[in-house]
Amino acid sequence: MQLAKPVMRGLLSKRLRFHLPLAFGLSLVAAIAFKYAVTEPRKQAYADFYKHYDAAKEFNAMKEAGVFQSVRPSGE
Template identity: 65%
Template sequence: MSAALLPKPQMRGLLAKRLRFHMIGAFIVSLGVATLYKFGVAEPRKKAYADFYKNYDSMKEFEAMREAGVFQSARPTGK
């Protein structure tokens, strides 16, 4: 009598049903991670680069490195 009360297990289409559920979940999670990366990492990084190069003087930096002796082919002007 108790066997009649148990529902029959789903034998056909179980893999397709579970796969559809997990694919939708994986898609939603991947969109969330991509959005978090874009606004949490990429945008602040782009802003930091833009702020750095806004007032960057490459010739001034070159002269400072040349005076420090970083380059082998460019001698400091004081010697």
């Protein structure tokens, strides 16, 4: 009994016909999942933070704590 020879001609194109659309589809699904699982919540968290953020109040708190070397606290 002899084994049949493997068909090598056109093997790459035959495999690519299946794997290339699969790879594109999976990468598209991964990109969409990353967008809605990571970037959208992060953008919402930034928006919520800056909705109530007062930069002047934060600056005055850091100034009173002595964080800045070129700004004197208002108590002196």
